Ligand code: ATP
């Protein structure tokens with residue numbers, strides 16, 4: 001029984017000491033205070049919460065008074081919305097006053113919020129039943145909407161009328177999909193129908209907020225099942241997903257349509273290893289995004305030969321163009337966008353497994369990027385038909401060369417060479433662009449295996465092969 005998890009409440013350390021301290025302080029001042037939202041959900045599932053939100057009957061100015069009197073540092077930048085953050089050496093706690101949200105005239109944010117002493121009213125503004133449970137410091141739990149039962153059965157269900165709730169805030173649609181994907185839950189039928197019906201309202205939600213939820217969704221263990229179920233909803237944000245759905249490839253390299261192939265690639269992206277116990281496994285967001293985007297350009301690039309064979313030449317470039325647009329609309333960071341679009345562009349590029357070619361390629365991209373590219377390429381190959389598996393051998397050979405170069409401590413940049421610009425100037429090379437030119441020539445010779453990376457060999461090579469020629 002999930003209830004058992006709460007019984008011992010604070011006493012046996014379900015809640016950390018600093019959180020208990022905050023709850024106690026507020027209660028002793030005569031107000032109610034509970035841990036709420038994700039932390040309660042995760043504790044009930046036996047997982048480790050990543051942060052603790054507290055809901056309280058105290059109004060923001062009252063909270064500030066309680067915290068100040070106890071000498072606890074706090075930040076009150078969001079107090080207008082009801083939130084004060086208590087800052088302790090063990091961690092921060094966001095304390096939010098019980099709240100009633102006003103009208104949502106822009107489908108995004110309430111026009112105004114007002115505070116209330118009533119937990120029942122605070123419950124009603126929460127998005128899903130599994131997020132609307134309150135845990136007191138003694139292990140007492142307030143679960144008005146049946147969140148525990150839904151958690152036990154694995155169901156995401158709106159608090160109140162789903163259509164009303166998604167009309168108020170369309171982002172909740174994506175939050176619901178994210179929670180379902182994270183925990184492998186089903187979505188209540190009526191809730192899902194409302195999600196589909198109101199999905200066009202997602203166009204009114206800011207790119208940043210959408211991006212955050214989408215990243216959470218695609219990195220989650222149950223992502224492919226939820227994306228398959230909700231592709232029409234996600235198509236409001238990325239219309240190409242709908243074009244790819246059911247798009248047959250007419251190629252012996254493939255036994256799935258573009259959409260199903262895409263999901264198989266996503267499934268093939270491994271979970272991060274640094275996942276400490278008690279957390280739900282999670283993929284790298286750049287890799288997950290690249291998996292989703294890598295073949296979106298296929299329908300546009302598709303050509304059918306007379307013999308009925310499909311070709312999608314140039315699709316990585318088209319997919320990259322789509323990726324640039326999508327990630328731009330979602331206001332993703334420059335670094336994220338560059339890495340993801342780079343992965344999409346190169347996902348189908350397999351060089352000859354030649355040491356020089358690999359070394360040169362490695363000098364053009366950071367190692368962290370190349371590691372991700374290899375992961376994406378492996379997942380992509382494995383999502384091809386049996387006939388398409390022959391590329392694995394080539395990828396293995398390329399990876400073996402790359403691994404050997406790393407093991408040998410090879411130089412991947414001019415900066416890592418044993419000779420510097422100042423050495424060349426001493427040799428009589430005129431200061432200016434000429435120095436850079438000679439360095440790149442010797443770097444290329446080094447990658448070709450013509451000279452070792454030590455100062456003596458490099459200077460002799462430069463004297464014999466570069467300076468004498470020019
Ligand atoms: P996690 O932090 O693991 O993503 P969470 O449930 O804690 O999950 P938060 O975004 O931290 O999610 O929000 C805390 C709580 O605030 C939620 O559990 C929910 O009760 C409420 N909440 C957050 N966003 C919304 C929203 N858009 N509409 C209604 N309630 C929301």
Ligand code: MG
Pocket residue numbers: 037038039051053
């Ligand atoms: Mg949270």
